[in-house]
Amino acid sequence: MQTLLVTGASGFLGWNLCQVAAPDWKVYGTYLSRNISIPGITLLKVDLRDFQALKDLFHTVQPNAVIHLAAQANINRCQDEPKASHLLNVTVACNVVGLCADPGIPCVFTSTDQVFDGLNPPYRETDPPSPINRYGEQKAIAEAAILNRYPRAAICRMPLMFGAAPPGTNSFLQPFIQTLREERELKLFVDEIRTPISSTTAARGLLLALEKVQGLIHLGGKERISRYDFGRLMIDVLNLPATGLRAAYQRDVKLSAPRPPNVSLDSSNAFALGFDPPSIREELEQLKDRLRD
Incomplete structure (x- = not known):
């Protein structure tokens, strides 16, 4: 069984992803402040902002694949705390992907529908980013840097998500x-x-992207x-x-x-690959x- 590293495993999407991936992967997940238990998952406390700690994590886990979820996803907090959120959403993301690029480890980075201004929907992968808030701006910056550093990485733009959540966190x-x-x-x-989807559907989409996608892909729902x-x-x-x-x-x-x-999001490219949201x-x-x- 191959090893999957999931950053941000104690968050809403990470908690769901770990459970969906567990039957097929040996899953290691990272957390920082919220230590939770996920059956069958090895959780490690790591401050991803510390580059040496991040390198040590890769050395310890020796992942065959990485899905990077850890981020500051609170849109208002990104707006109010641009320096701290940029560190998480851009610098850390680029560091994680850089550590995947050198040995050629398959990697997924989660972006957002907030990279668009909302004036010309539905949005395809070929539409240029046009963010109007700092969260979208930071994710767009990270996208461009990741594509430049590691074109084989999958960049998944995620929609609004909902579902069951771990203790101490929620979806909307x-x-x-x-x-x-x-x-x-x-x-x-x-x-x-x-174009909302559940966190379970999102997790399946991310695992599909890990297997089949290089570059940008939209993982929105059909409605x-x-x-x-x-x-x-x-x-x-x-x-x-x-x-x-x-x-x-x-x-x-x-x-x-x-x-x-x-x-x-126009997610027809993902649908063609087998992504099939209910x-x-x-x-x-x-x-x-x-x-x-």
Whole structure:
């Protein structure tokens, strides 16, 4: 069994990816501040910002493949803390990929739909990045540097993701569910359009990209949907109270970082390779039991 190194294993996507990969790989995952247990996974505490510690990690694990997830993905925090987030989202990413490039280790880097300005959807891999917030800008910078350093790396632009989450973290889904259950007000944008997938589907897409992709690939879902309409669907499938749901517009909510209106991803290239996301309704149905508590 070959060895897979997953950075950011204690995060939402990393926790799900490790579980999906475990049957076929010997998985090592890194964490920094949140030590969790994942059955069958070896977790190592590593500060990836320390280049020597990063090199020691590669020497210890001797990975056959790497999926780099560790990042500062909070859009507002990236906007407010540009230096610290640049270190994680650009410098660390380039260091990880550089350590893969020299020995030719297959590598996946996760980027984001936020590299686009949202004015000309749906976006294909050939469309030039046009970010309007620092998070998207940092990911676009990392993409370009990685393609230059290691063209064989797979760069997966990820959409909005939802699903079950490890202790101490959430997807956007859990706070939405809690708010609706308590019948408090939940304002969701009608003018922010995405192509969401579950974290399990995302994990399968990343493993597919590891095997079949070099360069850019989009791993979005098959449906374009607003956050508000996602909320309505969530209420229907999960039998939640609808009393608190309110439609809102981006212009009405003050946020640190601007949000692009429509970053729908055209993922037809991934679909042609076998990436086959279920419908959002099907994904939510499959998550019902895991989201009940």
